[in-house]
Amino acid sequence: MEPVVEIRGVRKQFGGLTALERVDLEIRAGEIFALLGPNGAGKTTLISIIAGLLRATEGEVRVLGKDVVRDYRHTRRAIGLVPQEINFDPFFTVEETLRIQAGYFGVELREERLVEILRALDLLGKRTVNSRALSGGMKRRLLIGKALVHDPKVLFLDEPTAGVDVELRRSLWEYVRTLRARGTTVVLTTHYLEEAEELADRVGVIDRGRLLALEGKDELLRRHGAKTLRLVLDVPRAEVPPSLAALGGKLEEGGAAVAVEVPAGEGFGPVLRAAAAAGLGVKDVETRRTTLEDVFVRLLAGGQARGGR
Amino acid sequence: MISLGLRTLFVKEVRRFLRVPGQTLLSPLVTTTLYFVVFGYSLGARLADVEGVPYARFIVPGLVTLGVVTNAYLNSASSLFVMKLQGTMVDLLVSPLSYGEVLAGFLGAAVVRGVLVGGVMWLVAGAFGGFELAHPLAAVALLVLVAVVFAALGVVTAIWASTFEQVNFFPTFFITPLTFLGGVFYSIEMLPPALRRLTALNPIFYMVDGVRFGMLGISDAAPWVGAAMLVVLAAISVGGAYAMLRSGYKLRG
Numbered sequence: 001m002e003p004v005v006e007i008r009g010v011r012k013q014f015g016g017l018t019a020l021e022r023v024d025l026e027i028r029a030g031e032i033f034a035l036l037g038p039n040g041a042g043k044t045t046l047i048s049i050i051a052g053l054l055r056a057t058e059g060e061v062r063v064l065g066k067d068v069v070r071d072y073r074h075t076r077r078a079i080g081l082v083p084q085e086i087n088f089d090p091f092f093t094v095e096e097t098l099r100i101q102a103g104y105f106g107v108e109l110r111e112e113r114l115v116e117i118l119r120a121l122d123l124l125g126k127r128t129v130n131s132r133a134l135s136g137g138m139k140r141r142l143l144i145g146k147a148l149v150h151d152p153k154v155l156f157l158d159e160p161t162a163g164v165d166v167e168l169r170r171s172l173w174e175y176v177r178t179l180r181a182r183g184t185t186v187v188l189t190t191h192y193l194e195e196a197e198e199l200a201d202r203v204g205v206i207d208r209g210r211l212l213a214l215e216g217k218d219e220l221l222r223r224h225g226a227k228t229l230r231l232v233l234d235v236p237r238a239e240v241p242p243s244l245a246a247l248g249g250k251l252e253e254g255g256a257a258v259a260v261e262v263p264a265g266e267g268f269g270p271v272l273r274a275a276a277a278a279g280l281g282v283k284d285v286e287t288r289r290t291t292l293e294d295v296f297v298r299l300l301a302g303g304q305a306r307g308g309r
Numbered sequence: 310m311i312s313l314g315l316r317t318l319f320v321k322e323v324r325r326f327l328r329v330p331g332q333t334l335l336s337p338l339v340t341t342t343l344y345f346v347v348f349g350y351s352l353g354a355r356l357a358d359v360e361g362v363p364y365a366r367f368i369v370p371g372l373v374t375l376g377v378v379t380n381a382y383l384n385s386a387s388s389l390f391v392m393k394l395q396g397t398m399v400d401l402l403v404s405p406l407s408y409g410e411v412l413a414g415f416l417g418a419a420v421v422r423g424v425l426v427g428g429v430m431w432l433v434a435g436a437f438g439g440f441e442l443a444h445p446l447a448a449v450a451l452l453v454l455v456a457v458v459f460a461a462l463g464v465v466t467a468i469w470a471s472t473f474e475q476v477n478f479f480p481t482f483f484i485t486p487l488t489f490l491g492g493v494f495y496s497i498e499m500l501p502p503a504l505r506r507l508t509a510l511n512p513i514f515y516m517v518d519g520v521r522f523g524m525l526g527i528s529d530a531a532p533w534v535g536a537a538m539l540v541v542l543a544a545i546s547v548g549g550a551y552a553m554l555r556s557g558y559k560l561r562g
């Protein structure tokens with residue numbers, strides 16, 4: 001299947017600062033793609049180039065096979081962008097704001113579609129309220145509404161849930177899933193690793209303008225992740241029994257527990273057998289799976305070591 | 310065929326200034342009334358006719374031009390600059406509107422405001438000095454061209470400016486002095502030769518003079534000079550604004 005977005009050798013220079021260094025990336029149709037990276041990594045720069053807010057210094061970006069600079073009218077119709085910074089026009093109400101944005105895209109916003117968007121974003125009761133009078137969370141939801149009025153094929157969400165409370169975040173995630181189910185491709189940048197872990201099919205990790213990893217979330221977790229078995233002992237020990245030490249076991253809490261990490265794809269069988277063979281008295285057993293956050297931190301540390309920072 | 314996108318931007322821009330009528334329409338009305346009370350009514354009665362026209366009537370074209378210039382400029386400059394500040398410029402930048410449509414939307418609304426304010430001022434002026442329109446088509450066409458020139462300069466300034474001070478720089482240091490020295494309140498025949506030659510370099514003099522021809526049928530220079538200059542200035546300012554939008558200068562990083 002043809003990718004929805006193709007990024008080839010994109011570089012972006014702001015004066016002496018290189019914000020992106022030859023990034024190659026493809027976004028597939030119908031996926032939720034999460035772009036992760038610390039502040040200043042180049043996430044917003046990259047999606048701004050795709051959406052036409054910035055121009056690449058070098059390289060090429062295609063959306064639905066069309067160049068975003070030469071065929072900008074075509075590509076922008078396919079894109080919805082929810083910017084990171086909240087903006088609002090204090091002259092207009094929620095409904096007017098949505099109708100104006102639809103008009104820019106050459107779309108007459110039908111009543112049913114307007115109501116659907118307002119309902120999905122929990123703004124139906126605010127339809128005739130001036131956008132100035134909305135709370136921060138509502139203003140952010142209105143931004144999402146504006147990005148959806150023309151029914152885009154790809155929706156870019158730049159830090160969509162920053163400053164949004166937990167309940168609303170969950171309902172936005174649900175809506176993102178609904179959009180995907182309808183065939184919308186979703187690209188999101190986020191600081192909340194939990195968000196990417198919850199939503200994303202594929203993950204790109206970016207740091208200092210370079211793409212450090214690009215793969216399915218599950219593969220990423222399997223390849224870079226690990227799981228840990230922690231045995232809480234009935235009697236503290238001074239050292240790890242040799243059978244567990246051979247598997248990489250380490251003492252924790254001053255000898256009150258032994259923890260053994262195994263690759264994400266392997267089982268705990270050998271660890272349990274080694275513990276039984278060593279005659280360990282076990283009071284409790286805990287397991288812990290590496291989160292996307294752990295993988296992210298590890299990748300960044302590796303990338304920085306290679307990059308010499 | 311005017312696209313829905315362009316119509317939306319134009320209507321939105323017009324509604325924006327109509328939502329604050331006190332600032333956009335009433336304020337120039339008050340200023341004009343004051344001008345007429347002070348210069349036209351009270352002082353004008355003691356002044357001799359200028360080129361055979363009572364002073365209160367002589368100053369009408371210049372004041373109307375000043376109103377059109379200021380309001381056309383302020384509309385596009387402040388609207389676009391505030392959009393930059395508020396971040397709502399993003400809404401336009403991500404849209405499929407062409408550069409020409411974006412420019413036409415801002416210019417269209419600014420021209421409407423400029424001409425609307427000019428019209429209101431003309432009505433107020435008429436109440437003081439009597440209504441007169443010697444060449445109505447010429448007067449309206451020239452005022453529309455004046456509005457286009459200054460609306461485009463407003464777009465250029467708003468794109469370039471990083472602060473409100475920079476937006477106000479142009480009206481404070483160029484528009485107001487050049488308008489006041491451009492024969493709004495006097496005929497250049499009344500000036501010493503040196504100042505007359507200097508005034509001949511002031512483009513706003515030709516605009517005021519051309520509009521005066523349209524309204525009162527009198528002018529210091531040939532009316533076609535003003536018209537030709539306006540066409541050239543409109544082409545330069547609109548072309549410049551279009552080039553800036555197209556290049557993405559200060560808008561698309």
